[in-house]
Amino acid sequence: MALLTATHVRKLYGSFCALEDVSLTVNAGEFVSIIGPNGAGKTTLVNVLTGLLAPTAGTVRFKDEDVAGVGPVRLARLGLARSFQLVNVFPGLTVAETLAVAVVSRLGRGTRLFAALDRDTAVRDGVCAVAELFGFNDKLTRPARTLPQGDKKLLDVASAFALRPEIILLDEPTSGVSTRDKTAIMDVLVQAATRVGIKAIIQVEHDMDIVFGYSDRIIALHQGRVLADTTPDGIRADAEVVATVIGKPRT
Amino acid sequence: MRGAVIPYVAGAAALFLTAAVPFVGGAYYATLMLPFFGYAVALLGMNLLFGYTGLLSFGHALFIALGAYTAAYLTSGAGVLHFEVVLLAAAVVAVVVAVPVGLLCVRYVKIYFGMLTLAFGMLFYSFLYKFYHLTGGDEGMRVLRPLLLGQPFAGLGKVQFLTGPYYFYGLTLLLLAAAVMWRLVHSPFGLCLRSIRENPEKAEYVGVRVRRFRFYAFLIAAVFGAVGGVLLAVPTGLADPLLAYWTHSGNLVFMLLLGGFSSFFGPILGAFVFIFLQDVVMSATPYWRFVFGAILALVVIFFPHGLMGLVEGRARMGA
Numbered sequence: 313m314a315l316l317t318a319t320h321v322r323k324l325y326g327s328f329c330a331l332e333d334v335s336l337t338v339n340a341g342e343f344v345s346i347i348g349p350n351g352a353g354k355t356t357l358v359n360v361l362t363g364l365l366a367p368t369a370g371t372v373r374f375k376d377e378d379v380a381g382v383g384p385v386r387l388a389r390l391g392l393a394r395s396f397q398l399v400n401v402f403p404g405l406t407v408a409e410t411l412a413v414a415v416v417s418r419l420g421r422g423t424r425l426f427a428a429l430d431r432d433t434a435v436r437d438g439v440c441a442v443a444e445l446f447g448f449n450d451k452l453t454r455p456a457r458t459l460p461q462g463d464k465k466l467l468d469v470a471s472a473f474a475l476r477p478e479i480i481l482l483d484e485p486t487s488g489v490s491t492r493d494k495t496a497i498m499d500v501l502v503q504a505a506t507r508v509g510i511k512a513i514i515q516v517e518h519d520m521d522i523v524f525g526y527s528d529r530i531i532a533l534h535q536g537r538v539l540a541d542t543t544p545d546g547i548r549a550d551a552e553v554v555a556t557v558i559g560k561p562r563t
Numbered sequence: 564m565r566g567a568v569i570p571y572v573a574g575a576a577a578l579f580l581t582a583a584v585p586f587v588g589g590a591y592y593a594t595l596m597l598p599f600f601g602y603a604v605a606l607l608g609m610n611l612l613f614g615y616t617g618l619l620s621f622g623h624a625l626f627i628a629l630g631a632y633t634a635a636y637l638t639s640g641a642g643v644l645h646f647e648v649v650l651l652a653a654a655v656v657a658v659v660v661a662v663p664v665g666l667l668c669v670r671y672v673k674i675y676f677g678m679l680t681l682a683f684g685m686l687f688y689s690f691l692y693k694f695y696h697l698t699g700g701d702e703g704m705r706v707l708r709p710l711l712l713g714q715p716f717a718g719l720g721k722v723q724f725l726t727g728p729y730y731f732y733g734l735t736l737l738l739l740a741a742a743v744m745w746r747l748v749h750s751p752f753g754l755c756l757r758s759i760r761e762n763p764e765k766a767e768y769v770g771v772r773v774r775r776f777r778f779y780a781f782l783i784a785a786v787f788g789a790v791g792g793v794l795l796a797v798p799t800g801l802a803d804p805l806l807a808y809w810t811h812s813g814n815l816v817f818m819l820l821l822g823g824f825s826s827f828f829g830p831i832l833g834a835f836v837f838i839f840l841q842d843v844v845m846s847a848t849p850y851w852r853f854v855f856g857a858i859l860a861l862v863v864i865f866f867p868h869g870l871m872g873l874v875e876g877r878a879r880m881g882a
Contacts, residue, residue: 471769
């Protein structure tokens, strides 16, 4: 079942064409990676898919609703969440508060002006559930700014998970993390996704070990166009993709 | 957890001392406390906007003036003397004005938000100043002594009324305002506001309607400002255009910084210290503005979290 579909998406910045005729589909149950060299249009594609940017032409549909340019708030409500390439936290909020923001908005309780937040058991349960998945149980009262870099990235992902989305878009979830820890983090993410009930994961990633290790399907972008959209094995077999995107042949 | 008791003891002591001022401090200090009540209420609202949501208004005096003029219109114009009606009307007027002003202002952040609020404040000042037949121009409008809970307190002189029933009415209103604000900032709504202050882009991605919540905060701040304005206008018996002037908004910002905007009680402390400092310094030297400028500079450089930051040791915000 197709959850997210982009059809003939084009995005122009002035006269510069960042995306040209990009079509892709993400189905329930899939782990899809988007790869490509710097400047291939990955970030633009992510921003178009997450409703931040409206495409110049083409459509983006999520669960049969046109979501092109609807904005992140609407998408979060519909069930599409994302995490960010660079550390993106609420520096002054604690871990628990950070997760609570997402849980509050998922439960639609942001306009409860006079309710006592610390006595809201539904919010607390939501926070605890996500905190447990990501191992934040003993760090709940720590302000986000005091966390180590890796935890900050994980907290960003965790707050996206707290929305219980159907699709999650991870923008380089392991960038800035040591190679040794990358697989551990990915295992946590994939496991958490299953537990939360996330139907599909889209990730943008440079690390080819991670890409080939976890993806069901890989979409290779080059100069704003889709170069290949196939299985990891298919990508390996495609000499052009290997040359332009991956660099040197893998042994 | 012995440390957790200290704030309660300090709060109870502050409340007791405030209630005792008319009895032990005499009429002079009791009268001085009245503007403190008004400013404290207004600043509680302004700090929801700045300390919690991250939007610094340079035109918040607009809403103080709005409250004062509502009181003037109702008491000396329409003959409505019930203070509760005046307060309610001021809140309604504040919302009516804050809806269009807020919708425009919250489209901008940081200095642009500040400048736009400043512009609206000055616009209102000009209106009050120029439309003589409506507002009394530079002479302003009289605010008559109101009925408190329907009571005229006819036997009391002006000072007796102000330092007696009105004093405790003002104090009660401040406590009520603080209680309401406390609930607001400790609610899911308050958490969303703080997430907007910390990182509006990320807040949107976790589903917080950033602009709408900023607008709500603006409305609430406006209502608190107008209620504070009503409280201020009764002791002076006058609503005049200078209430909306930008230097008055500047004073509000000063009080926020002085008390510390990153603490719930900072604005209240700031209003208190400002009022009494002004009284002391003004009677000591005609160059009081110079002294105040120096104090503001020192606060910003050495105590960015204000006096409350000093008291708490480190600045903490809410929940």
